[in-house]
Amino acid sequence: MATGTEPPDTESHTVRGGVRTGTRAAIGARHLRSDRWWLAPAGTVAGLLAFVVYSTWRAFADADYYATPYVSPFYSPCLATRCQTMQAGPNADLFGSWWAISPAIIILIFPLGFRLTCYYYRKAYYRGFWMAPPACAVAEPHGKYTGETRFPLILQNIHRYFFYAALLVAGVLTYDTVLTFRDEHHRWGHMGLGTVVFLVNIVLIWAYTLSCHSCRHIVAGRLKHFSKHPVRYRAWQLISRMNARHMQLAWASLFSVALVDLYVYLVASGAFDDPRFF
Structure with a gap:
């Protein structure tokens, strides 16, 4: 008994x-949780899948990605010769006529790699897709936990290298944003609704990129004496404050870059004309 x-x-x-x-x-x-803990991972899955579906469609569409003076961030910089046939302006011609698929495939590898290996996005798809774990205090369903020690998750460790590529991408998008102040005759002084959309996007892109954990470590992660490096210490403090909002910046920049591409697509396809302020 x-x-x-x-x-x-x-x-x-x-x-x-x-x-x-x-x-x-x-x-x-x-588990012993009685709240709707599944809403957060479900929302993550829905948001990321929506972006994946949209970006995949636009990447393989290979059309309507340029409307003077706007070029879609999915296709910039245009590195294939075939971009000229789409009247997408000057390009680097690094890929000749043998490149038969959409030029966006060349570009999207780098920002996609940066986001896939980002510390916040790891948390997002670990919980939403891999369920490791799906939420706090909810056991994961896997029989064994190996973390990022095996393929393919071990590739997460190359995030710092994708960070450097992301800086180049952000630089190119900054250049594209500056060009939105030119009209179809390449004269400065133009400003349309698209210019505003581009400006908002590039601010969010830079904020997300610079708030990255790798950037925080590069700036001052190895310093032993902050007092001997006051400039780097102040930069580290600023990035640390931004890093606290890394999740919000990740989502905001993800949807802003999709919005820019959608705006260019609608203008290029003739859905509406770009409203101009001057």
Whole structure:
């Protein structure tokens, strides 16, 4: 007869697998959370899938990505000769006529790699897709946790290198934003609604890029004496404050870059004319 002081029957109550092993508390329930914890990962899945579907469609569309003076960030810089046939302006011609697929495939590798390996996005798709774990205090369903020690997740460690590529991409998009102040005759003094859209996007792109954990470490992560490096210390403080908003900046910049591409697409396809302020 149980007296109430005996240890629980771990063999009959413990659900084995993942982190729920015999060394853990013998609780039969998968978790004890009563709130709607699944809303956050579900929202993450919905948001990221929406962007993936849209960006994939636009990347392979290979059309309507240039409307003077706007060029879609998905296609900039235009590195294939075939961009000239789309009247997308000057290009570097690094890829000759043999490049038969959309020029966007060349470009999107770098910002996509930066975001996929970003520390915030790791949390987002680890919880939303990989379910490791799906939420705090909710056990993951995997039988074994290996972290980022095996392929393909070990590739997450190259994030710092994608950061340098992201700086180049942000520089190119800054140049494109400056060019939105020119009209179709390449004269300065133009400003349309698209110019405003581009300006908002580039501010968010730079804020997201510079708030990256890798940027924070590069600026002053290895310093032993902040007092000997006051400029780098102040830069580190600024980036640290931005880093606290890295999640919000990640989502805002993700949708802003899609909005810019959508705006260029609508103008280039003739859906409406770009409203001009002057």
